[in-house]
Amino acid sequence: METKKIEKKWQKYWKENHTFEASNESDKKKYYILVEFPYPSGAGLHVGHVRSYSALDSVARMKRMQGYNVLFPMGWDAFGAPAEQYAIKNHIHPSIAVKENIKTFKGQLQSLGLSFDWSREFATTDPKYYKWTQWQFLKFYEKGLAYKATVPVNWCPNCKTVLSNEDASGGVCERCGTGVVQKEKSQWMLGMKKYAEKLLDGLKDTEFQEKTKLAQINWIGKSTGAEVDFLIDHSDEKLKVYTTRPDTIFGVTFMVIAPEHPIIDKLGTRILNLDELKEYKEYASHKNEMERTQLNKDKTGVKILGFYAINPITKDKIPVYVSDYVMMNYGTGAIMAVPAHDERDYEFAKKYGIDIIPVIEGGDINKEAYVGDGVMINSGFLNGIDNKRDAIFEMTEYMEKNAIGKRCVKYRLQDWVFSRQRFWGEPIPMINCPTCGWVPVPYSDLPVKLPNVASYEPTETGESPLASIDEFVNCKCPKCGGPAKRETDTMPNWAGSSWYWLRYMDPNNDSEFVSQDALNYWGKVDWYNGGMEHATRHLLYARFWNNFLYDQGLVPNAEPFKLRTSHGMILGSNGEKMSKSKGNVINPNDCVDEFGADALRVYEMFIGDYEKEVNWSTDSLKGCRKFLDRVERIGEKVRESNRFSKEIEVLINKTIKKVTDDLENLKYNTAVSSLMILLNELEKLDNITTKDYRTLLLLLNPMAPHITEELNEIYNLGDHLCESSWPKYNKEKLIDETITIAIQVNGKLRGTIEVSNDTDEESLKKLALANDNVKKHIEGKTIVKTIVIKNKIVNIVVK
RNA sequence: GCUUGUGUGGCGGAACUGGUAGACGCGCACGACUCAAAAUCGUGUAUCUAUGAUGUGAGGGUUCGAUUCCCUCCACAAGCACCA
Numbered sequence: 001m002e003t004k005k006i007e008k009k010w011q012k013y014w015k016e017n018h019t020f021e022a023s024n025e026s027d028k029k030k031y032y033i034l035v036e037f038p039y040p041s042g043a044g045l046h047v048g049h050v051r052s053y054s055a056l057d058s059v060a061r062m063k064r065m066q067g068y069n070v071l072f073p074m075g076w077d078a079f080g081a082p083a084e085q086y087a088i089k090n091h092i093h094p095s096i097a098v099k100e101n102i103k104t105f106k107g108q109l110q111s112l113g114l115s116f117d118w119s120r121e122f123a124t125t126d127p128k129y130y131k132w133t134q135w136q137f138l139k140f141y142e143k144g145l146a147y148k149a150t151v152p153v154n155w156c157p158n159c160k161t162v163l164s165n166e167d168a169s170g171g172v173c174e175r176c177g178t179g180v181v182q183k184e185k186s187q188w189m190l191g192m193k194k195y196a197e198k199l200l201d202g203l204k205d206t207e208f209q210e211k212t213k214l215a216q217i218n219w220i221g222k223s224t225g226a227e228v229d230f231l232i233d234h235s236d237e238k239l240k241v242y243t244t245r246p247d248t249i250f251g252v253t254f255m256v257i258a259p260e261h262p263i264i265d266k267l268g269t270r271i272l273n274l275d276e277l278k279e280y281k282e283y284a285s286h287k288n289e290m291e292r293t294q295l296n297k298d299k300t301g302v303k304i305l306g307f308y309a310i311n312p313i314t315k316d317k318i319p320v321y322v323s324d325y326v327m328m329n330y331g332t333g334a335i336m337a338v339p340a341h342d343e344r345d346y347e348f349a350k351k352y353g354i355d356i357i358p359v360i361e362g363g364d365i366n367k368e369a370y371v372g373d374g375v376m377i378n379s380g381f382l383n384g385i386d387n388k389r390d391a392i393f394e395m396t397e398y399m400e401k402n403a404i405g406k407r408c409v410k411y412r413l414q415d416w417v418f419s420r421q422r423f424w425g426e427p428i429p430m431i432n433c434p435t436c437g438w439v440p441v442p443y444s445d446l447p448v449k450l451p452n453v454a455s456y457e458p459t460e461t462g463e464s465p466l467a468s469i470d471e472f473v474n475c476k477c478p479k480c481g482g483p484a485k486r487e488t489d490t491m492p493n494w495a496g497s498s499w500y501w502l503r504y505m506d507p508n509n510d511s512e513f514v515s516q517d518a519l520n521y522w523g524k525v526d527w528y529n530g531g532m533e534h535a536t537r538h539l540l541y542a543r544f545w546n547n548f549l550y551d552q553g554l555v556p557n558a559e560p561f562k563l564r565t566s567h568g569m570i571l572g573s574n575g576e577k578m579s580k581s582k583g584n585v586i587n588p589n590d591c592v593d594e595f596g597a598d599a600l601r602v603y604e605m606f607i608g609d610y611e612k613e614v615n616w617s618t619d620s621l622k623g624c625r626k627f628l629d630r631v632e633r634i635g636e637k638v639r640e641s642n643r644f645s646k647e648i649e650v651l652i653n654k655t656i657k658k659v660t661d662d663l664e665n666l667k668y669n670t671a672v673s674s675l676m677i678l679l680n681e682l683e684k685l686d687n688i689t690t691k692d693y694r695t696l697l698l699l700l701n702p703m704a705p706h707i708t709e710e711l712n713e714i715y716n717l718g719d720h721l722c723e724s725s726w727p728k729y730n731k732e733k734l735i736d737e738t739i740t741i742a743i744q745v746n747g748k749l750r751g752t753i754e755v756s757n758d759t760d761e762e763s764l765k766k767l768a769l770a771n772d773n774v775k776k777h778i779e780g781k782t783i784v785k786t787i788v789i790k791n792k793i794v795n796i797v798v799k
Numbered sequence: 800g801c802u803u804g805u806g807u808g809g810c811g812g813a814a815c816u817g818g819u820a821g822a823c824g825c826g827c828a829c830g831a832c833u834c835a836a837a838a839u840c841g842u843g844u845a846u847c848u849a850u851g852a853u854g855u856g857a858g859g860g861u862u863c864g865a866u867u868c869c870c871u872c873c874a875c876a877a878g879c880a881c882c883a
Contacts (some may be wrong), residue, residue, distance in 0.1 A: 211803060211878095218802065218879065225883080243883060256883090299881085325881045335883045343800090344881055412882055533879075605826070608811055612804095613876085620811065620825050625837095627824085632838095669815070673823035680823090742819040747864040750817055787863050793818045797863050 007706040019722055020064075020072065023516050024506070028069040032344055033060050033524050034561075036500050036538075037075045040101035040123075041082060045108040046578070047586050047616065052567040053122075054601040055610060055668050056529050057114045058702035061085060062663050064115075065698070065726035071522060073504035074109065074116040076102050076123035080493050081159075084424035088456045094424045095450075096699035108589060111704050112597045113308055120507045123425075124496030129503060131447035132513035133495055133730040134429040136545070138440050139552055141430070145191040146418065148438065152260065152285075152328070155183035160458040163422045178752035182285040185462075187419040188428055188489060195544050196220050196411040198558070215535045221412025226396050227332065230255065230309040232267065233317065239263060239309050242331030244408055246399060247391035249313050249378040251338040251359035254348065255320045256301065257282040258328040264304075272305040277322055284324040299325055299348045304305040310460030312404040313380070323348065332411055341585070360388075400572050416541065418492060422454045423465040433477035433484035442478050444525055448486070464488040481643040497538060498545040501525050501560060508514050513554075525561045539564065540674040545616060565666060568613040570604075586616050598704035599625040605668035605703055628707055633699065634682055634693070635715055641689035650736050652695055661701045668703075673701055690717055695727050743768045744795040745762040745777040761788040766793040 014020060034220045035056050038049055046469050060072040076098075083094040083101075109116065122129050133621035140146035155161075158178040176789070200220050203213050225244035232239060239255065257263065259281040268274055280302045301323030308317040318336075325344055326335050340358040341347035351358055359382075361375040376382040376391050381398070384390045399405035419428065427448040429441035441448055451472045456465045456773060466472050477484035506518035523783065532537070539561075546560040571577055572584025591600045603624040608614040644652050655678045662671035678696060682688050694717040701708040701721040735757055741764060743751045755764065765788050768774055774796065781798035788794050 012881075047828065070801045215878065221882065223882075241883080245883085291881090323881095325883095327882070332883095337883085342883075344883080347881095410882080412879095440867055536878080606811090611810095614811070616812065617825070623824055629839095669811090670823080740819075744819085744864070747818095747862095752819065785863065787818090789818065793864085795818080795863050 003598075003707075006710045007111070007113060007597050010706045010709050011110060013709075013720075014113075014115070014722070015118075018119070020060075020070075021117050021707045022069055022071040022073075024521055026069040027408065028067055030071065030522055031063045031068040032071045032501075032525045032527075032530045033063070033135040034073070034504075036534065037077050037497070037500060038105060039077050039080055039082075040105045040746075042086070042097070042101055043580075044101075044104050045588050046570075047591075048567075048570045048578075050112060050588050050600065051570055051604045051607070051610075052529050052531075053109070053114050054112070054604050054703070055567065055666075056527070056603075057116075057521045058605065058668070058671075059527070059663055060115055061702035061705065061722065062660070062726055065724060066122070067725070071120075071504065072116055073120045073507075074114075074118070076105070076125070077127040077493075077497050077500070077502070078123040078299055079425050079491075079496055081422070081424070083304060084422055084456060086251075087424070091454045093452060093454070094456070094601070095125060098123070103464050111592055112314040112588070112601065115705070117725045118239060119597060120504050122503060122507050124500065125424075126369040126640070127447045127449050128510070129176065130426040130496065132503070133426050133491065133499070134441075134446050135443060136511060137426075137495075138260075138429060138446075139554075140190055140548065140717070141440055143548075143552070145194070145548065147189055147191065149189050149415075150184055151189070153187060153416065155181045155185070155462070157181060170527065171609050187417050188430075188487075190416040190418045190544075190640050192416045192540075192544050193411060193413055195547055196413045197409075198290075198547050199413075199543055201538060202547065202559050204550050204563065205559045209566070212532075212539070212566065216540060219392045219413065219536045219540060222409060222713045223411075224407070224409050226405045227408045228312065228336065228399060230312060230318065231432045232263075233308045233310055235267070235270075235307065237263065237266060239320070239334050240332045241334045241336045242408070243336055245338070245341070245388070246405065247379075247385075247388060247397045248338040248341055248359050248384060249311065249336065249341050249395065250382070251357045252311055252316075252318060252336040253339060253355040253357055254337045254345075255309050255318050255338055256323045256335050256345075256348070257320060259322050259324055260328040261266070261322070263334075264322070267307055270306040273302070276302055277304065280322055293301045299323060299344070299351055301348065301352070303352070312399075312402075319330045319354070321348070321352070323580050329414060330412065373386070385465065395761045407778075416544075418495070419489035420492050421458060421488075422490050423450070423461055425492065426495055427466065427485045427489060428489050431475060431477060431484045432489040433480060433482060435482055436477055436479045436484075439477055439479045439484070444497070445478070464490060474628065478790065486569045494538060494541045498541045499549070500626060501542075502546075502549075502555065519556055524557050524559065527563045527565070529565045529567065531569075535564075535566060566611065568609070568611050569630050570607070571613055571615050573616045573618070578616075578686060584616075586618075591621060595621055595625045596628075596707075598628055598707045602628065602672055602703050606672040608669060610666045610668050624672075627679070628704060629682070630679060631696065631704075632707065632711060634679065634688065635711055637685070637687045638690055638715055639687045639691045643689060645682075645685055645689050645692050648678070648692065650733055651678060651681055652692065653729040653733040656666065656695070656699065656727045657734065660726070660729075662704065672703065690715070694718060697721060698724065698727050739791055740793070741768075743771055743774055744793065745774060747795060748799055750774050750777050757791065759790075761790060764788050764790070766796050768796065 001378040031411060033056055034051055060070050064070045078098045080505050083098050086097050089096040122131060137146060155179055200222060203216060223244055227244040228243060228246060229238040230241060231633060243469045264277055301321045304320045304322060309320050311318050326333065337345035339345040339354060339356045341360055357378055359377060362376050373388045375386045376384060382391050382394060385394065396407055427450060429448045431439045431441060431444060433439050451469050453469055458465055459467055473485050473488060475484055475486050502514045505522045506514040509515055542560060548559050549555045550558040572582065574584055576582055576584060589601060593644065599621060603621040606624060607620065655674050659671045682692060691717065694712065697708040698721055699714050709721050718724065737757055738754055740752050741755055741756055742749055743753060751773045753767050753771065765786055776799045778796060783796060784799050785797040
């Protein structure tokens with residue numbers, strides 16, 4: 001039968017028999033495998049999706065055969081800008097384009113024979129799903145973790161929307177590439193900062209890959225130091241700074257505050273050059289518009305005329321500067337500058353002619369050997385202390401005793417800007433009443449649905465398109481019944497993906513976001529695979545969200561994911577990222593049409609190290625097709641027997657072990673290659689047994705599920721593979737009876753000998769010395785030493 | 800700049816706790832089958848000044864023995880980026 005027909009036949013069988021649908025009630029051990037659900041773009045499935053989905057599908061299939069109740073779901077992360085842009089252009093509701101795209105994606109995934117449980121499918125854009133996203137937002141609000149704040153936000157003048165720091169990385173809009181400007185805007189925020197320590201600490205309870213943990217740790221960016229108060233001369237005002245090096249306070253020769261620092265307004269009447277400072281603030285806010293990628297930016301700044309700060313230790317008068325190298329959103333927005341030991345402060349001091357006082361011996365910044373540790377000098381009571389740990393400790397103690405400052409911890413992690421001025425997102429379920437203020441939409445009124453209109457143009461003022469839809473905006477205040485207005489901002493793209501794995505456990509529940517029974521049964525996701533690009537933001541948002549739900553007693557675990565792995569990208573055959581403009585895009589449909597789904601799946605697993613990026617090679621794909629053809633052809637040599645052929649008994653046991661281990665350890669490429677080796681050996685035999693063949697097919701089934709099922713049926717080898725047990729190996733049959741031992745002279749290979757397994761050291765030595773080539777190389781020399789490692793090697797050291 | 804990775808044939812990549820480097824596949828060459836081609840099968844395929852020597856980014860070290868461990872350096876990739 002032709003490949004296509006075979007594939008369709010089995011796909012139909014699996015569907016009709018609900019083969020891959022997981023049960024929420026089972027005596028079997030559960031295993032939850034999650035792959036990141038795709039954004040259903042108009043471009044269709046990418047070969048990169050196929051890589052991770054095939055790989056984890058093979059794990060899911062193996063686990064089922066090993067007797068687990070496997071949950072391997074799929075859905076759609078379907079809110080987002082592209083659908084909205086498309087809608088604006090064509091004046092059709094985004095849900096229509098999304099529906100189309102989902103249809104395409106689903107068809108493509110199904111044609112690959114991936115064993116997803118389609119009965120649990122949903123899209124984040126389904127009102128039945130986003131009802132619960134909104135419900136959870138209200139929980140955040142109730143706990144004070146969702147709040148409105150006026151914050152300087154990244155603003156894209158082209159898209160007319162607020163961007164998160166993440167979406168504005170590099171100072172340009174992630175979507176359109178326009179330079180981002182700073183703008184003050186009232187936004188909904190989620191209090192993620194409060195969870196910084198938990199998110200850091202919770203990593204202990206995960207088995208994430210080390211690189212993923214590190215990425216998260218970096219992103220959270222914890223640092224310990226001290227907050228120190230500098231009094232302002234002739235005033236009760238204080239300037240609070242954060243420093244990780246309180247020990248260097250004797251070296252402070254100036255201070256720097258962020259352009260937005262509130263003290264400027266507070267002491268406005270005393271400041272002689274207020275206009276200049278305002279001008280600088282204006283300049284700084286536009287700075288992002290310019291090439292922010294420019295490195296080694298020149299330090300700029302303005303000295304505040306009119307007041308000084310007082311060093312709390314030395315009582316010196318310290319000039320205060322405004323500069324944009326200090327950020328308002330980190331620490332206290334103010335720093336004590338120690339130009340002798342900090343590169344940035346040094347640069348600034350040089351430019352503005354400020355004194356530089358070294359306080360660490362040999363730590364002078366303008367010397368090559370800049371060090372941050374050494375003997376304290378010019379530092380009063382710290383003089384002579386020879387390491388920073390003790391110096392920091394002494395100083396902090398002193399500060400706390402004298403109420404000058406105190407120990408504290410800071411995080412780089414910021415609260416999550418949760419508002420977007422877009423149409424195509426979950427409406428934030430809040431109502432603004434002129435008398436009651438912000439009032440949450442009652443739970444019973446959820447979901448707040450997106451209206452069905454035909455215009456999605458953003459407004460000039462930067463409000464969401466929803467703001468111009470009166471029937472949506474105008475409503476009654478749930479509290480006082482008076483006229484009120486709905487929040488028109490929607491949630492960011494990341495919202496829907498911050499809890500989707502929970503919904504899969506119980507996707508059709510109308511009364512709860514997921515039932516407690518389902519939560520208790522499925523627990524944590526056992527294995528979550530996705531792209532490395534999501535190792536920080538998505539993974540942090542998801543963990544934050546889940547930690548919050550846990551604190552509310554809504555889910556049984558603080559951490560949602562046990563293991564997290566990530567796959568490498570697939571590049572075009574020219575080594576560049578696949579893109580339409582480069583003409584190097586490979587469409588998985590074409591591959592399925594020409595070579596079959598099985599061949600594509602096997603190829604994508606064989607293509608290379610799963611965690612590294614790889615270049616596409618259609619030739620290699622052909623090779624995998626050939627491999628499957630050979631598997632098919634060898635069936636002609638099968639003879640009935642329930643034993644392994646003697647010649648390959650050890651090899652086949654080894655292969656079972658290898659494939660089993662490799663599939664669990666991201667070593668998909670060697671899993672495939674070990675099956676190729678097995679096939680090579682089987683081909684050398686005149687005939688093979690039914691047990692040989694069925695074992696080969698069982699092992700290959702997770703990777704090439706269609707052809708293997710078909711061959712199993714054609715040769716009448718037994719139950720359907722997907723309903724059979726995974727092969728087990730016999731530990732005693734893992735070692736060959738005869739093995740090859742390498743013989744070296746002075747570490748160089750001079751020959752090999754065949755010996756029976758476990759030949760003792762003394763005999764090995766004798767055999768080695770008897771070898772002709774060895775004799776030649778030791779002739780006329782003295783043997784200094786002989787190293788014999790059983791079953792491995794003999795090394796003769798001569799002089 | 801910082802953090803984290805990665806450097807192995809023409810190519811993708813193997814190599815257990817240090818023990819025969821280059822498994823497996825692609826490509827290429829030759830051969831078989833064929834009138835011929837495709838497909839298929841078989842053989843070979845690191846390099847060189849070739850009975851030997853050299854080879855895992857470069858240089859050093861530890862060891863009987865190093866792709867593997869240690870030090871220095873180089874290149875590339877990803878992430879972060881004035882974080883005090």
